[in-house]
Amino acid sequence: MARNQQPWATRTARDRSDAPARGRLLDAAETVFARRGYGATTIADITAEAEVSRAGFYVYFASKEEIFRVLAVRVRDAFLAAQDVPGVDQDDVREVVGASTAAFIAAYARHLPLLRLLEQQAQTDDDVRAVWQETQERPIHRSARYIRRLAAEGRAAPVADPLAVARAVGGMSIQFARLTASDPSGYDAAVRDVTAMFLHLLGIGPDR
Amino acid sequence: MARNQQPWATRTARDRSDAPARGRLLDAAETVFARRGYGATTIADITAEAEVSRAGFYVYFASKEEIFRVLAVRVRDAFLAAQDVPGVDQDDVREVVGASTAAFIAAYARHLPLLRLLEQQAQTDDDVRAVWQETQERPIHRSARYIRRLAAEGRAAPVADPLAVARAVGGMSIQFARLTASDPSGYDAAVRDVTAMFLHLLGIGPDR
Amino acid sequence: MARNQQPWATRTARDRSDAPARGRLLDAAETVFARRGYGATTIADITAEAEVSRAGFYVYFASKEEIFRVLAVRVRDAFLAAQDVPGVDQDDVREVVGASTAAFIAAYARHLPLLRLLEQQAQTDDDVRAVWQETQERPIHRSARYIRRLAAEGRAAPVADPLAVARAVGGMSIQFARLTASDPSGYDAAVRDVTAMFLHLLGIGPDR
Amino acid sequence: MARNQQPWATRTARDRSDAPARGRLLDAAETVFARRGYGATTIADITAEAEVSRAGFYVYFASKEEIFRVLAVRVRDAFLAAQDVPGVDQDDVREVVGASTAAFIAAYARHLPLLRLLEQQAQTDDDVRAVWQETQERPIHRSARYIRRLAAEGRAAPVADPLAVARAVGGMSIQFARLTASDPSGYDAAVRDVTAMFLHLLGIGPDR
DNA sequence: AATGAATGAGGCTTCATTCAT
DNA sequence: GATGAATGAAGCCTCATTCAT
Numbered sequence: 001m002a003r004n005q006q007p008w009a010t011r012t013a014r015d016r017s018d019a020p021a022r023g024r025l026l027d028a029a030e031t032v033f034a035r036r037g038y039g040a041t042t043i044a045d046i047t048a049e050a051e052v053s054r055a056g057f058y059v060y061f062a063s064k065e066e067i068f069r070v071l072a073v074r075v076r077d078a079f080l081a082a083q084d085v086p087g088v089d090q091d092d093v094r095e096v097v098g099a100s101t102a103a104f105i106a107a108y109a110r111h112l113p114l115l116r117l118l119e120q121q122a123q124t125d126d127d128v129r130a131v132w133q134e135t136q137e138r139p140i141h142r143s144a145r146y147i148r149r150l151a152a153e154g155r156a157a158p159v160a161d162p163l164a165v166a167r168a169v170g171g172m173s174i175q176f177a178r179l180t181a182s183d184p185s186g187y188d189a190a191v192r193d194v195t196a197m198f199l200h201l202l203g204i205g206p207d208r
Numbered sequence: 209m210a211r212n213q214q215p216w217a218t219r220t221a222r223d224r225s226d227a228p229a230r231g232r233l234l235d236a237a238e239t240v241f242a243r244r245g246y247g248a249t250t251i252a253d254i255t256a257e258a259e260v261s262r263a264g265f266y267v268y269f270a271s272k273e274e275i276f277r278v279l280a281v282r283v284r285d286a287f288l289a290a291q292d293v294p295g296v297d298q299d300d301v302r303e304v305v306g307a308s309t310a311a312f313i314a315a316y317a318r319h320l321p322l323l324r325l326l327e328q329q330a331q332t333d334d335d336v337r338a339v340w341q342e343t344q345e346r347p348i349h350r351s352a353r354y355i356r357r358l359a360a361e362g363r364a365a366p367v368a369d370p371l372a373v374a375r376a377v378g379g380m381s382i383q384f385a386r387l388t389a390s391d392p393s394g395y396d397a398a399v400r401d402v403t404a405m406f407l408h409l410l411g412i413g414p415d416r
Numbered sequence: 417m418a419r420n421q422q423p424w425a426t427r428t429a430r431d432r433s434d435a436p437a438r439g440r441l442l443d444a445a446e447t448v449f450a451r452r453g454y455g456a457t458t459i460a461d462i463t464a465e466a467e468v469s470r471a472g473f474y475v476y477f478a479s480k481e482e483i484f485r486v487l488a489v490r491v492r493d494a495f496l497a498a499q500d501v502p503g504v505d506q507d508d509v510r511e512v513v514g515a516s517t518a519a520f521i522a523a524y525a526r527h528l529p530l531l532r533l534l535e536q537q538a539q540t541d542d543d544v545r546a547v548w549q550e551t552q553e554r555p556i557h558r559s560a561r562y563i564r565r566l567a568a569e570g571r572a573a574p575v576a577d578p579l580a581v582a583r584a585v586g587g588m589s590i591q592f593a594r595l596t597a598s599d600p601s602g603y604d605a606a607v608r609d610v611t612a613m614f615l616h617l618l619g620i621g622p623d624r
Numbered sequence: 625m626a627r628n629q630q631p632w633a634t635r636t637a638r639d640r641s642d643a644p645a646r647g648r649l650l651d652a653a654e655t656v657f658a659r660r661g662y663g664a665t666t667i668a669d670i671t672a673e674a675e676v677s678r679a680g681f682y683v684y685f686a687s688k689e690e691i692f693r694v695l696a697v698r699v700r701d702a703f704l705a706a707q708d709v710p711g712v713d714q715d716d717v718r719e720v721v722g723a724s725t726a727a728f729i730a731a732y733a734r735h736l737p738l739l740r741l742l743e744q745q746a747q748t749d750d751d752v753r754a755v756w757q758e759t760q761e762r763p764i765h766r767s768a769r770y771i772r773r774l775a776a777e778g779r780a781a782p783v784a785d786p787l788a789v790a791r792a793v794g795g796m797s798i799q800f801a802r803l804t805a806s807d808p809s810g811y812d813a814a815v816r817d818v819t820a821m822f823l824h825l826l827g828i829g830p831d832r
Numbered sequence: 833a834a835t836g837a838a839t840g841a842g843g844c845t846t847c848a849t850t851c852a853t
Numbered sequence: 854g855a856t857g858a859a860t861g862a863a864g865c866c867t868c869a870t871t872c873a874t
Binding site: 666678 | 868
C-alpha cells in the first residue's frame with residue numbers, strides 16, 4: 001500500500017510478482033510453515049510458493065533455520081503489537097482487563113500456527129528460544145506490572161502473587177485462544193469468561 | 209524354558225538387558241524423541257539407543273510415524289493414569305483440589321517433552337490428533353464434572369460455567385507445569401498458587 | 417496322487433498342509449513367479465504362499481536362484497512331456513502334423529508364464545540357459561528329424577532345409593500360442609491355420 | 625552464447641562428451657539394461673555409465689520404471705523406423721518381401737536385448753505393455769495389409785487368412801532373428817529361407 | 833539479482849540370510 | 854525339520870546447497 005503513496009511511481013501494482021523477492025519468500029515461508037509444520041517444509045516448498053527459483057532462496061537466506069529466525073521475529077512483533085489496545089480508559093479496570101484479554105486471545109488465535117512452531121523450534125534453536133521467551137513473557141510481565149499497580153493503589157486484591165496471577169491468566173487465555181482457533185464462534189464467550197475469571201482473581205466482583 | 213536346562217550356562221547371551229526388542233525400541237524412541245524432537249530424530253538414532261540393528265526396527269514398526277503413534281498411546285495412558293490420586297478424602301474439597309492439581313502439574317511436567325511432540329504431531333497425523341485430544345480433554349471434562357457436582361451440592365459457587373472454569377484451571381496448570389519443568393524448585397509454590405486460584409474460582413475461600 | 421496307491425497308507429489327503437513342505441514351496445514358487453515375475457518375487461512371497469516360515473525355505477533351497485533352477489527343470493519336463501501325442505496313426509502325415517501342432521500350441525500356451533521367465537533368466541544364469549535351450553531346441557530337432565524322414569521317403573517336398581522349416585514352424589506356433597494364451601477362444605483356428613501352413617511348407621496340399 | 629566471449633577459453637569444462645545429461649542417461653540406461661537385464665540394473669549402474677551423480681538421475685527421471693518407459697518408446701520408434709525400406713520396386717513382390725524380411729530380421733536382431741526386456745516389463749507395467757503391443761502388432765498388421773492387397777489384385781494366393789499368414793511370418797522371422805543374434809553369420813541364410821517360405825505361403829513359386 | 837543444472841550427504845526401507853531354540 | 858527374531862548389505866530417494874552463467 002505504501003507503494004502507491006508515491007505519485008511519481010509509474011508501475012501499477014501487478015500481482016505478487018513485483019513484490020520484492022525477499023518479502024515474497026518470507027510470506028511464502030509463513031504460509032508453508034503454517035500448513036506443513038517446520039520439519040516437513042522444504043526449501044523447495046517455500047520457493048515454489050514464492051514463485052522463485054530454488055537457488056534464489058540463497059540470495060536472501062542462508063538456510064531454513066535462518067529464514068525461520070527472521071520469521072520468528074516478525075511473528076513476535078506482530079503478536080506483541082496486536083496487544084496494544086489504544087483508546088481505552090485506563091481508569092476503568094474492567095475495561096482495561098476486558099480489552100487486553102480480548103486482544104490477547106484474538107492475537108494468539110490468529111498467530112497460533114506460527115506460535116506453535118516458535119515454541120517447537122525454541123527447543124532446538126537458541127536464537128528462536130530467546131524470541132519465544134520474549135513472546136511468552138512480555139505479556140505476562142506487563143500484566144503483572146499492571147496488577148501490582150492496581151494492588152498498590154488499593155484497586156484490586158489479588159488472590160495470589162501478582163506474577164502468579166498474571167501467569168495463570170496467561171495460561172487460561174492461551175487455552176481459550178486455542179479453542180477459539182478451532183472454533184471461532186466461541187470467541188465472545190471465551191473473552192467474557194476469561195475476563196470474568198481474571199477480575200475475580202483480582203478480587204474484583206462482577207459488573208453490578 | 210530351554211534356557212534353564214543348562215544350569216551352568218551364564219545366561220545365553222542377551223546382555224542387552226533382557227527386555228524384548230520391541231519394548232527397548234519404544235523406550236529408546238521416547239528417550240530420543242524427547243531429546244531431539246520429532247523431525248530431527250532418525251530411525252538410526254532410535255535403533256542405536258535401543259542397541260538394535262537398523263533393520264530390526266522394521267520387524268516391529270513400519271515407520272517413524274507408526275512408532276510415534278504407539279508411543280503416543282503409551283504417553284496418554286501414563287499421563288492420565290498419573291492423575292488418579294488414591295487415598296484422598298472425597299469430602300474435603302480443598303484436599304481433592306490440592307491433590308489433583310499437584311498430580312496434574314507433576315504429570316504434565318514429567319511428560320512435557322513428549323506431550324509437546326504429541327501436540328506438534330497432532331497437526332499432521334490424524335491418529336495422533338485423536339490421542340492428543342483425549343489427552344487434553346479428559347482431565348478437563350473430569351474436572352468439569354467434579355465442579356458441576358460441587359455446585360449442585362451447594363458446596364461451590366463457580367465464577368463461570370463449570371466447563372469454562374475447568375478449562376481455565378487446566379490452562380493455568382499447564383502454564384505452571386511448564387515453569388516447573390524448567391525450574392523444578394518452583395513446584396510447591398506452583399501447586400499452592402494454582403490450588404488457591406482454583407478454589408477461589410470455585411467461590412471457596414482460603415483455608416481458615 | 418501316487419501317495420494313495422499304497423493301500424496301507426492311513427492318512428487321507430488333508431488340504432495342502434500335509435503336502436511335504438518342499439513340494440509346497442515349489443508349487444508356491446511357480447504360482448508366485450508366474451504372477452509377479454522373477455525380479456519382483458521375494459522369498460517372503462513364496463513362503464507366504466506356501467504357508468511356511470521364511471527360514472523354512474532354506475531347509476530345502478539355498479536361494480531364489482536355486483529354487484528357480486529346480487522349477488526350470490520341472491517346467492521343461494512338463495512342457496516336453498505334453499508333446500508326446502500317443503494314439504496317432506504315424507502313417508497319416510496330416511494327422512501327425514495336426515496332432516503335434518495342437519499339442520505344441522496347447523503346451524506352450526499353458527506354460528507361457530514360466531517359459532517367459534525361463535527365457536529371461538537364461539540370459540543371466542548358465543544352468544537355466546542350458547535348460548531353456550533344451551526346451552527350445554528339442555521340439556525343433558524332433559520336428560526336423562520327422563521332416564527329413566518324410567522327405568527321404570518321398571512323402572513330402574519341403575520348401576527349405578528341414579531344420580529351417582522346423583524352426584519356422586516352431587516360430588509360428590509360438591506366435592499363435594501367445595495369441596491363444598491371451599485369447600483362448602482362438603485356439604482351434606490357430607491350430608487349423610498353423611497346421612495348414614506347416615503342411616504347405618512340406619509341399620503337401622490341403623486335405624482334398 | 626556467453627561461452628564465446630572468451631575466445632581463448634578451451635571450452636568451459638564439460639569433458640563428459642557434451643551430450644546433455646538426460647541423453648547420456650538414456651543411452652547409459654539402454655546399455656546397462658541390455659547388459660544386465662532389468663531387475664539387476666540399479667540406478668547407480670546407470671549413473672555410473674552416464675558419468676552423472678546418483679542424484680543427477682532424479683533431475684530427469686523419477687525412477688527406474690520411468691526411464692525404462694521412456695526408453696521403451698525410443699526402442700519402439702527405432703525398431704519400427706528400421707523397417708521402412710526405401711528404394712524398393714513396389715511392383716516386384718519378391719523384392720518387397722525379401723527386403724522387408726531382411727529389414728525385420730536385422731532390426732529385431734539388433735534390438736533383441738531391449739525388445740526382450742520390453743516384453744518382460746510389459747507383464748508388469750501397463751504403459752510398457754501398450755508400447756510393446758504396438759511394437760509387436762504394427763509390423764504384422766502392415767504385412768497383413770500388404771498380403772490382402774496382393775490377394776485382391778490376384779498377385780498372390782495366400783494359404784490362409786492374410787492376418788494369420790502375416791502373424792506366422794512374423795513368428796518365423798523372430799525365431800530366425802534370435803538365431804541371427806546369437807550367430808550373425810547365419811543372417812543371409814535366414815533371410816533367404818524366411819523369404820522363400822513367406823513367398824511359398826503366398827502361393828508364389830520360387831524365382832524362376 | 834536470478835536461475836538451471838548438478839551433486840554430496842544422509843535417511844529410509846527391503847530383503848536374503850543366519851541362528852538359537 | 855521348523856521357526857521367530859534379528860541383521861548386514863544394498864538400493865532408493867530427497868534435500869539442502871553450490872556454481873557457472
